[in-house]
Amino acid sequence: MKRMKLEHLLRKVAFVIFLYHKKIVILFSVLIIASFYTIFHMKIESDVLDVLPSGNKTVAQYKDFIEKYGTMDNIVFIVESEDNKISENIDLIEKIAKNLSESPLIEYVDYGPLNYKNEVFIRYLPLFLDETGIKFLKKRLTPQGIKQQVKINHDRLVSPLSSPFDYEMIARDPLNLHTILRASLLKQYQASKLDLSMGYYFTKDHSAALLLAKPTGKGRDMAFVKELKKELDIITFSALQECSNPPGVKVGITGGHAIAEDIRQIIKHDVTVSSALSIILIGLLIMLAYRVRIKILSIIGLTMFASLAVTLAFAYLLFGSLNIVTSAVVAILIDIYVDYSLHMVKRYCDEFKKHNNPYMALEVTLTRTGPAIILSALTTSLSFFCILVTNFKGLYELGVVSGIGVILSMMCNLFLMNALLVWISKSGLQRIQYGRNFFRGSGNFPNFLIGKTKYILTLSAILVCLAAFGIARLKFNNNPDSLAPVDSPAILSGKKLGEKMGKKGEPLNIIIKSDNKEELSRAFDELETVSTRWKHAKIIEDYSSLNTFMPKPSDQLINVNTLRKIGHDSLLRVDSLESVLISALEKNGFVFEKDYINKYLHETVTTLNTIEPIGFDELEAMSIPNVSHFYNKRDLSIVAYLYPTVKGWDKRTVDTIQDYIISKGGNWVLVGKPILFTEIQSSIIWNSGIATVLTVLLNLIIIYWYFRRFLVVVLVMLPVTLGFVFTVGIMGYANISFNVFNISAIALIFGLGVDYGIYVIQAYLMEDTVDVGNALRISGKNVIMCAATTIAGCGSLITAKFIGIATIGLVLSIGAITCAFTALIILPAIIMLKGKRLCHARL
Known part of the structure; x- marks a missing residue:
């Protein structure tokens, strides 16, 4: 009864479309134009933390840590020298630091250990000394120690290797007390492979120098990040130009802001490339398989574009942006859009050639093919909506956008696609297809299955057993570094920095x-x-x-x-120290300010006598x-x-x-990241499992509601169930791990793959001739094309530079192949065995 009502409703829809097809096209054209506004204002969020569970305690603690301590708020410049002579490029380091400090987008610059610490460390110098340092300090403040140090200072300045930095440091600290401090501090940096001896952050092998800069804005403000990236590029370019582009020197930039901009650009690149590749491949597939005229291909393209535009408009209205995960939605949905269009076009073309009547062709198309498309859209959209049970923000938004996108695609195909088909066919387009098809139906394929049913089922059982062994080898990859984008200059610079600093991990x-x-x-x-x-x-x-x-x-x-014991020494008086120091300076020919010497020594003695701990x-x-x-x-x-x-x-x-x-x-x-991703591993596996079970249950309910036969429901679900088993088995053998990105593909495989079973069973039970061969001739090419377009659409994600996103395309492509195999090989074999019982379920 419900099926009869649906067919009656679709007949009315056919009448409305036939009567108002031009107005429908105009209405959708207005929607497409309006959607352009949202597409051009769509933002791309590149922070991986945005896609993690919002209610998870560990995630919340990590986000709080990032926010409070600003660990992602620094920009790090890495100035590298190929010949390990970075000290010869101090002018470049100073120039970059100067340009950064003058930029309104930079709060402060730190490129040497004494830039901010000198006065503070002189004041609290003794507190940073180890036991050896205290002994050196005591010796340095003796008359002999003072004379010896002044002589060393003189020899240092007259040396051909002296620098303005040496002169400045001696003038500010004539007793060279900071070297005693530095000797103690250097012990803290031995494991970090930093050389601070020249007043800069050099690596110990002198292959690189580091400069740290704090931007005025946050790394989550993508508008600021974009502007900052341009500013940093200009600063780097101008500094290199002013220093005559020293040979063998490279400047890299890393840090939260730089990585965020790189990821944004990579996501933008991946969306553009994967979408363009999907459209090109799918267009070629349609041309090869159906040999349709350019007008028909244009209709399919326009319908697909309308579906995408309206979907992205909804995404903009709901969330205002795309994140790392939802950026894959375009490639995922393209093949779904095209699948529905192919079914409509093929059926309409066949019926139009048969009856040469647009209205009859439209009515048969909607009443015979429409139910399968509606049923497919419901099951697929529910599969996406089931992802909402996860508390992962990225997957949640993917489920919402994709689920709505599938429904919108169905509406665009039912109304816009058919309105366009009616419009062009009424204008006298008699031959919608031309030439010989690349695929000429199912041909002798059903004959191949006849008599081989038992062999096919035996082979299927063997494949299931083999898949079970593959499943046992399946792993979950929770290493975020292995899922990060490739070819990101900022990420590569960050890894290089970690290597030079001797850091082996997060x-x-x-x-x-x-x-x-x-x-x-x-x-x-x-x-x-x-x-x-x-x-x-x-x-x-x-x-x-x-x-x-x-x-x-x-x-x-x-x-x-x-x-304090040293400070109370009777010999440690300002006047006696001043007399010895001034005498030594004059003897060695130094020019000095007596008032500064007095102040310098007074502060030193006062510090020793009144030293208090730093709190x-x-x-x-x-x-x-x-x-x-x-x-x-x-x-x-x-x-x-x-x-x-x-x-x-x-x-x-x-x-x-x-x-x-x-x-x-x-x-x-x-x-920390190591425990963060370990913690969410069990959570995402559990949530994805719930989403998959919910997807299967809802699919069973919808399919049973439509077919009203338990056996039919089992057969419809068979291809996707076995396809899923084969998919995870292949992943195990191929060492393809699940991760926080592609784990959602489990539910999507059930949503996309169930269509194949629906198409075959619908063709078997719905048509006038109840025959497996006839069912395959009607649905076989469509199933093959659905799988092919899924591979072209989702498979285009494999080209993504973002490894996590690329694995989504890989898993869905494997799923499409295995589900199509079971729908076209195993399902027909079982239908042959259960043909008599299925006849009673005929619609």
């Missing part, structure tokens, strides 16, 4: 929050102690913390007591920009970055650190 981050600064100071001391212990035990390779700016509190107290109040007063990466004064929290050993973050190591963090209570938290 860090784990320990965050400690407190209600007061005294308690936070004690926690910082404990954090330093345990981090050092883990480093010595080879649990971690290295760590980076606030100790660069504020030594461990307990060590500070030891230094304070030791230095968080003093740290805030220093106004050192990079401190914000380790200390957030707004919520009184600190962070330490733990770096893995060469073996990476194995479960045992992470559990060891995590257990310690848990034992410290709720104020200690462990975050």
Whole structure:
């Protein structure tokens, strides 16, 4: 009864389309033009965090960490020298730093260890000294030590290797106290492979220099990021030009802003290339398979364009942008749009040639082919909507946009496509097709199946068993680096930076929050102690913390007591030190300001006599920009970055650190990409499993509602079920892992593949002749073309530079092939066995 009502409704639709076909075309034309506005204003969000679960605690903690400590807010310039002589390109480094500091888009620039630390470190110099450094300091402040240092300064300046930097540092620090400090500090940087001896951030092999810049805007503000990228390119180009493009020198840029812009450009490239490739391949397939006239091909193209335009308009109205995952929606939906168009065109062409009557051709097309398309659209859209049960924002938006897109495609095909077909056929287009088809129906294919049913089913059973072994080998890839875009200059520069800095992977981050600064100071001391212990035990390779700016509190107290003893030495007086120093300077021919010498020595002696530990109040007063990466004064929290050993973050190591963090209570938290993607792995597998089960259940309900026979429902679902089994089996053998991107393809395979079973069963039960051969002649080419267009559409994603997106296309392409194989080989064989029982289910 319901099927009769649907056919009656479609007859009325056919009458309306035939009567008002021109007005329908005009209406859709207006919609397309209106949709152009949204397409040109569509933004592309490139942050991978935007596609992760919004309600997940681990994700929320990681986002909070990124926001509070600005770890993605720095731009890093890497100036490389092929001959490992980066010190010969100091002019270029200074020029880049100068251009950056003058840019209104840059908040500050840091390209040397003393740029922001010098005055602060001179004031608190003794607190940063180790035991050896304190001994050197005590010796340096003796009369003999002063005379010896002034003589060394003289020899250094008259050397042909001296530089303006040497002169400046000696004038500011005639006793060269900062070298004692630097010797202690360098021990902190030994594992990081940095050489600070020349006042710049050089790698130890002198193959590169680093400059850090803090932009004024956030990396999530894509308009700012786009403008910043242009500014950085201009700064780099002008600096190289002014330095005469030194040979063998390259400048790379990495950091959150640079990576965000690269990803945005890559997504834009992938969408453009995959869409264009899909359209070209699908157009060629249609020309080869159906040999249609250009007018018909234009109609298919216009209908597809209308569907895409309206879908993107809805996406803009709902979300305002496309993210990393939804950027694949165009390529995924193109083949669905074309599938529906092919069914309409083929049936209309056949009926028009048979009756030479546009209205009769339209009515038969809608009543015979329309139900299958509507049923297919419902099952496919529900498959996309089922993804909404996941709490992954990226997959959620993909499900919404794609689900709505499928419904809109169905509407465009039912109304716009048929209106255009009626319009051109009424104008006298008698031959819609021409020449010989590339595919000439199913031909002798049914004869091939006859008599081989048992062999086919036996082979199918063997293939299922083999697929089971492949499924056992299937893995889940939660390594974000392996899914990142290729050919991204910023990402490649970031990897190169990690190699030069000796970093073997993403860090784990320990965050400690407190209600007061005294308690936070004690926690910082404990954090330093345990981090050092883990480093010595080879649990971690290295760590980076606030100790660069504020030594461990307990060590500070030891230094304070030791230095006060030195300060109370009767020989350590300003007048006696000044007399010795001035005498030595005059003897060695230095020009100096006596007032500055007095002030310099007075500050040194006063510091030793009144030295106090550096606390968080003093740290805030220093106004050192990079401190914000380790200390957030707004919520009184600190962070330490733990770096893995060469073996990476194995479960045992992470559990060891995590257990310690848990034992410290709720104020200690462990975050980081390694545990972030491990945490969401189980969540996404579970959610995708629920989405798949829900997809299957809804498909069963819809198919049963239409066919009203349990056996028919089973047969319709057979191709997609076996196709899914074969797909994951092939993935296991081919070492194609599931990941956070392509895991959604499970539900999509059931949504796309179920169409093949519907087309074959519909053709078998709906037509006048109940025969497998007739069903294959009617639906066989369509199923092949559906699979081919899916491969052309979704398969075009394989060319994407974004590896995660490319794997979606690969999985869906394998799914299309396996589902088509089961629909055209295994399903007809079973129909031959169950033909008598199916006759009772005839519509």
